[in-house]
Amino acid sequence: MVHKRPGSMTADQALTLDRISISLGGRTLLALSHRVEPGTVLTVMGPSGSGKSTLLAYIGGFLDRAFGASGTVTVGAIELTALPAEDRHAGILFQDPLLFPHMSVGANLLFAIPQIVKGRAARQAMAEAALDGVGLSGMAERDPDTLSGGQKARVALARALLSGPRMLLLDEPFSKLDAGLRQQMRELVFAKARGNGLPALLVTHDEADALAAGGPVVRIGE
Amino acid sequence: MLTRLGPPLTVLLLAGPILAGLLGTILPAFGYLPALGGGSFSLDPFRQLFDQPGIGMSVMLSLSTGLATTAVSLLIVLVFVAGFAGTRLFGRVQHVISPLLSVPHAAAAFGLAFLIAPSGMIARMLSPELTGWERPPDLLIVNDPMGLSMTAGLIVKEIPFLLLIMLAALPQVDLARSRQLSTSLGYGRIAGFVLGPWAPIYRQIRLAVFAVLAFSTSVVDVAAILGPTTPAPLAVRLTGWMNDPDLSMRFLASAGALLQLGVTAAALLIWIGMEQAGAWLRDNLAGAGKRFRHDRVIRAVGLTAMLLSAAAIFGGLAVLGLWSIAGLWQFPDALPAEVTGQSWMNAAPHILDPLATTLLVALLSTAVATLLTLLCLIRENETGRIAGRGALALIYLPLIVPQVAFLFGLQLLFILGGAAGLASLVVAHLVFVLPYVFLSLSDPWRAYDRRYEAVAAGLGKNRLTTLLRVRMPMLLRAVLTAAAVGFAVSIGLYLPTLLIGAGRVTTITTEAVALASGGNRRVIGVYAFLQSALPALGFLVATAVPALIFRNRRAMRA
Numbered sequence: 001m002v003h004k005r006p007g008s009m010t011a012d013q014a015l016t017l018d019r020i021s022i023s024l025g026g027r028t029l030l031a032l033s034h035r036v037e038p039g040t041v042l043t044v045m046g047p048s049g050s051g052k053s054t055l056l057a058y059i060g061g062f063l064d065r066a067f068g069a070s071g072t073v074t075v076g077a078i079e080l081t082a083l084p085a086e087d088r089h090a091g092i093l094f095q096d097p098l099l100f101p102h103m104s105v106g107a108n109l110l111f112a113i114p115q116i117v118k119g120r121a122a123r124q125a126m127a128e129a130a131l132d133g134v135g136l137s138g139m140a141e142r143d144p145d146t147l148s149g150g151q152k153a154r155v156a157l158a159r160a161l162l163s164g165p166r167m168l169l170l171d172e173p174f175s176k177l178d179a180g181l182r183q184q185m186r187e188l189v190f191a192k193a194r195g196n197g198l199p200a201l202l203v204t205h206d207e208a209d210a211l212a213a214g215g216p217v218v219r220i221g222e
Numbered sequence: 223m224l225t226r227l228g229p230p231l232t233v234l235l236l237a238g239p240i241l242a243g244l245l246g247t248i249l250p251a252f253g254y255l256p257a258l259g260g261g262s263f264s265l266d267p268f269r270q271l272f273d274q275p276g277i278g279m280s281v282m283l284s285l286s287t288g289l290a291t292t293a294v295s296l297l298i299v300l301v302f303v304a305g306f307a308g309t310r311l312f313g314r315v316q317h318v319i320s321p322l323l324s325v326p327h328a329a330a331a332f333g334l335a336f337l338i339a340p341s342g343m344i345a346r347m348l349s350p351e352l353t354g355w356e357r358p359p360d361l362l363i364v365n366d367p368m369g370l371s372m373t374a375g376l377i378v379k380e381i382p383f384l385l386l387i388m389l390a391a392l393p394q395v396d397l398a399r400s401r402q403l404s405t406s407l408g409y410g411r412i413a414g415f416v417l418g419p420w421a422p423i424y425r426q427i428r429l430a431v432f433a434v435l436a437f438s439t440s441v442v443d444v445a446a447i448l449g450p451t452t453p454a455p456l457a458v459r460l461t462g463w464m465n466d467p468d469l470s471m472r473f474l475a476s477a478g479a480l481l482q483l484g485v486t487a488a489a490l491l492i493w494i495g496m497e498q499a500g501a502w503l504r505d506n507l508a509g510a511g512k513r514f515r516h517d518r519v520i521r522a523v524g525l526t527a528m529l530l531s532a533a534a535i536f537g538g539l540a541v542l543g544l545w546s547i548a549g550l551w552q553f554p555d556a557l558p559a560e561v562t563g564q565s566w567m568n569a570a571p572h573i574l575d576p577l578a579t580t581l582l583v584a585l586l587s588t589a590v591a592t593l594l595t596l597l598c599l600i601r602e603n604e605t606g607r608i609a610g611r612g613a614l615a616l617i618y619l620p621l622i623v624p625q626v627a628f629l630f631g632l633q634l635l636f637i638l639g640g641a642a643g644l645a646s647l648v649v650a651h652l653v654f655v656l657p658y659v660f661l662s663l664s665d666p667w668r669a670y671d672r673r674y675e676a677v678a679a680g681l682g683k684n685r686l687t688t689l690l691r692v693r694m695p696m697l698l699r700a701v702l703t704a705a706a707v708g709f710a711v712s713i714g715l716y717l718p719t720l721l722i723g724a725g726r727v728t729t730i731t732t733e734a735v736a737l738a739s740g741g742n743r744r745v746i747g748v749y750a751f752l753q754s755a756l757p758a759l760g761f762l763v764a765t766a767v768p769a770l771i772f773r774n775r776r777a778m779r780a
Binding site: 057064066087088094100104112143146169 | 605672676677683695696778
């Protein structure tokens with residue numbers, strides 16, 4: 001299913017990285033310019049320690065101050081780099097699902113739904129539909145810690161999508177899953193990005209990820 | 223932002239009272255205190271001080287008990303950690319020892335006294351069968367002139383503190399691998415530990431060791447309960463002079479407080495010398511390649527000492543509780559002939575006021591300390607700068623400067639300023655509560671996985687929402703535990719309460735210590751048992767509340 005983004009969130013807008021440069025202690029880790037079309041995935045590949053995750057941190061607005069960074073990130077006409085992290089609306093998936101352990105599965109999802117969606121019933125219906133969309137119907141009351149690894153990953157995806165993101169930032173989100181599950185999850189995530197018209201940026205060191213993403217590949221730190 | 227105020231406020235509340243208090247001690251020490259007729263500077267207070275009978279002996283007692291306490295308790299913890307860290311036994315002992323941290327010094331000292339006194343529990347259990355005693359022997363065990371009981375009382379209380387501090391430092395070193403390496407080279411466990419990971423661990427815990435040394439060279443409550451009386455250790459005598467109705471004694475007391483500062487500084491210097499000698503010895507042994515493979519006996523001694531110290535506190539508390547409900551209890555009966563609630567009923571009318579004050583001061587100082595600590599830690603996250611060595615030294619300042627040295631002056635300032643009362647008592651408690659709250663909360667706070675915050679920001683949540691709905695709930699247990707530590711510290715504070723309360727505001731702790739000279743075991747039992755029950759209650763709440771709120775959240779269990 002396609003989530004209609006509530007409010008004035010942008011969809012079907014390209015993500016533009018304009019002369020991004022990230023350095024640590026005077027050493028440039030990466031430099032790139034790229035345009036990611038809606039529904040497509042740009043894969044950034046590099047060995048561990050190459051600083052590829054800092055790119056996501058810079059776009060998401062949570063880069064450690066130890067790094068130096070320059071360049072602008074825009075989605076459509078909005079310059080993200082001029083906004084605080086909470087106004088950038090980046091749907092982030094890390095290696096770990098990072099479901100909030102003190103909330104139920106449903107509460108994790110409700111937390112993500114923008115405030116503009118009013119009414120308890122409407123919000124709950126939205127959360128329930130999102131669970132449906134990742135094949136986890138009726139799991140809202142569950143304690144996240146009792147879910148399997150694959151289920152947790154799908155809840156994390158549903159949570160990111162529910163917040164009405166402008167893009168998806170994927171930080172090796174498949175690397176801790178079993179091989180069989182990994183392929184399923186890749187297909188699900190990329191299908192959601194396409195279906196929602198979201199530009200996605202994937203950093204990974206796994207060639208199979210890049211292959212499954214099917215989009216352009218940038219290699220750094222080699 | 224409010225958080226911007228956190229660090230400066232914390233610095234002000236920690237350093238302000240200490241500096242102002244030191245000044246208020248230094249001026250009268252040199253004869254200057256116009257309010258009491260001291261209009262000019264002179265050395266008379268010091269002349270008077272050195273004319274006091276047995277003053278040299280008092281100084282020696284303070285030095286020797288302090289150094290012995292620190293050396294012995296550190297050695298026991300070192301041998302125990304070196305010999306057993308990583309084993310299942312270690313985990314079990316750790317679980318037994320950790321709660322002892324919350325037992326107030328005074329209650330632990332009373333408990334020990336009730337155990338080892340000639341008419342105490344140990345003598346009762348052995349008599350008359352093994353000893354032949356039909357009545358308590360005429361031995362000076364408690365209040366012995368060398369201060370051995372006092373040192374023992376301090377050691378059993380400092381062991382849990384040093385153990386917890388050391389446990390917090392252990393993750394800095396890869397203990398398992400370092401042990402594999404040293405064992406494969408043929409070193410005994412203890413030698414492998416001392417020659418390997420001990421140096422970086424000691425660097426981490428050094429300020430805490432200094433705090434133990436400073437505390438035990440200047441302690442008042444434990445010394446008043448277990449320590450020698452002819453003469454008493456320096457800090458006890460000073461406190462007596464300070465509370466003398468003859469106000470002119472304050473000049474003498476202030477000069478004595480400066481002497482105490484010097485004694486503690488001397489103890490620290492001696493300790494630093496011992497550190498150097500220890501390092502030299504270690505390097506020589508390492509260079510000589512001595513393996514010390516057969517350390518089984520030493521390990522056994524370390525473990526025994528650990529368990530004995532825990533047994534002394536637990537046993538002492540049990541005996542305190544027993545005395546509080548004892549009816550007739552003749553020597554050498556091991557148990558009272560009858561059990562009665564009379565002591566509690568008799569004490570109840572006198573205990574309610576101090577109890578209310580105790581709780582109020584503890585809750586207020588803990589709340590402020592927790593809030594300030596949170597503001598500082600949140601500020602750390604905002605600026606991305608972790609408080610460094612200087613900040614850590616400041617946090618430890620109130621624990622290393624001897625309490626009497628600045629509390630005398632602080633009391634004077636509060637009295638002259640007409641501010642003596644509950645509020646100033648809270649401020650004085652805060653000086654000691656804040657460091658402990660900060661030290662217990664900073665590690666779990668800094669260890670938090672900040673990717674959760676990145677996720678929440680990505681979901682469009684601002685910092686405050688993220689803090690209140692994600693980070694705080696996830697750290698609730700750590701925050702409440704830190705608060706429980708602060709609460710326990712406040713409950714146990716004797717000297718700050720005695721001096722800043724100035725006799726008008728009393729707590730369970732000041733009342734309990736005041737009972738020491740009277741020797742009524744039933745009343746002491748009531749007060750000391752209650753005093754140790756309050757911190758335990760705090761920790762119970764800190765454990766039960768998160769467990770209840772998150773009862774259906776498996777990952778939130780410790």
